[in-house]
Amino acid sequence: MFIEKFTRLVHKHLNTPSFRLFTLLTNDPLQKAVIREIRHGIWKSDVVNWEKFGCEGRLWGTKGQLLSWLYDPVNMCWCELNQVNDHLSALVISEEQDNWECDLREVQGFAASKDMYDPFSNLKAFVELMAPGLLTPVTPEKLKENLAHAERRILQDNEPHSFSRWTWDGRVFIENIDGSHHLAAAIVQAEQLNVPVRLNGRLRTYRLNPAALACLRRDFDMYVVSSEPKQANALHTAIKDYKAPYSEVPLPFPYTKQRALMLPKENNRSVKISNILSGAGFQDLAVYLDNLARPSDC
Incomplete structure (x- = not known):
């Protein structure tokens, strides 16, 4: 029982x-x-x-x-x-800041590229594989050439720059339309030459x-x-x-x-x-x- x-x-x-x-x-x-x-x-x-x-x-x-x-x-x-x-x-709070300034070397990513479906961990690896000729010679003249390239409309003086940052990621992304190869080469060369390049524009920050x-x-x-x-x-x-x-x-x-x-x-x-x-x-x-x-x- x-x-x-x-x-x-x-x-x-x-x-x-x-x-x-x-x-x-x-x-x-x-x-x-x-x-x-x-x-x-x-x-x-x-x-x-x-x-x-x-x-x-x-x-x-x-x-x-x-x-x-x-x-x-x-x-x-x-x-x-x-x-x-x-x-x-x-x-999540979204904040906009006009007339925000940074150095080109602070930019660590892009909004767009024809190669954006390929994974790259950093800009140096990206440009070394996709456009190695843009990295040499390592001279101020070559840096200026990359910066002035007509393909990169985002860096023309008559157009405002736009940046994005997510605080949980920490990096600064530039809202480019094109020119990712030359821009990446310019960033790498500015780091190699230790040359400051000031950028100014609107920053949108996302934070929790x-x-x-x-x-x-x-x-x-x-x-x-x-x-x-x-x-x-x-x-x-x-x-x-x-x-x-x-x-x-x-x-x-x-x-x-x-x-x-x-x-x-x-x-x-x-x-x-x-x-x-x-x-x-x-x-x-x-x-x-x-x-x-x-x-x-x-």
Whole structure:
């Protein structure tokens, strides 16, 4: 009799939504999708655009979008909602500064090039492979020739320069239209000759907003999970069975196989899921973003 009661008790426990959710999150390693630092390239498109976090969704052109699910106990149904969160909208601040000055040697990347689909870790490697003839001879005259090349309209005196910088990346990118080969050669030669070349223009800086992040951390626990269909569907089903509300936000490129799972701290069921995720070693997105919000430079 005791064995039969014990067996029924164990079977009942193993069939509870909470246990099935626990089993899924702890036994499926593919549910975890840790953000891996990407190799920094010289193209602006290589920078992770956290300013686009929360911009993908059904509300075209709207920032701070959350795709949310919650259980309606009155109608006893599961509801899908498109929501806008003001704190997520304000997570990244964009600032413009006119008449900003820098030295040519501070520029470390470009907005455009016919070779921008090829990976390069630095400008010297880029020009050595794509246009080595522009690097010799290493003389002030050759530097001036590269700077004056008609292909590079961005450096003509009658056109303003434009620069971009993301504080979590730290580098300065010039918003060029063309002329990447000659510009890269000029930067390399200016470094070799130790010759200053002053640039002036408009700088757009993107930075994470610690106040907005603090508000998100106050309201949600945020974890990085897989966005692969099999894992996403299994997790959605398990949370739905548990009747816990949650939201999700796709991560920006290149993290297209990951998403943010946002669990409201005001709901006890969501808090229990958060405890399971934390205990299973899922990456805390809030901690990751908090570290990005503290750049060493800029």
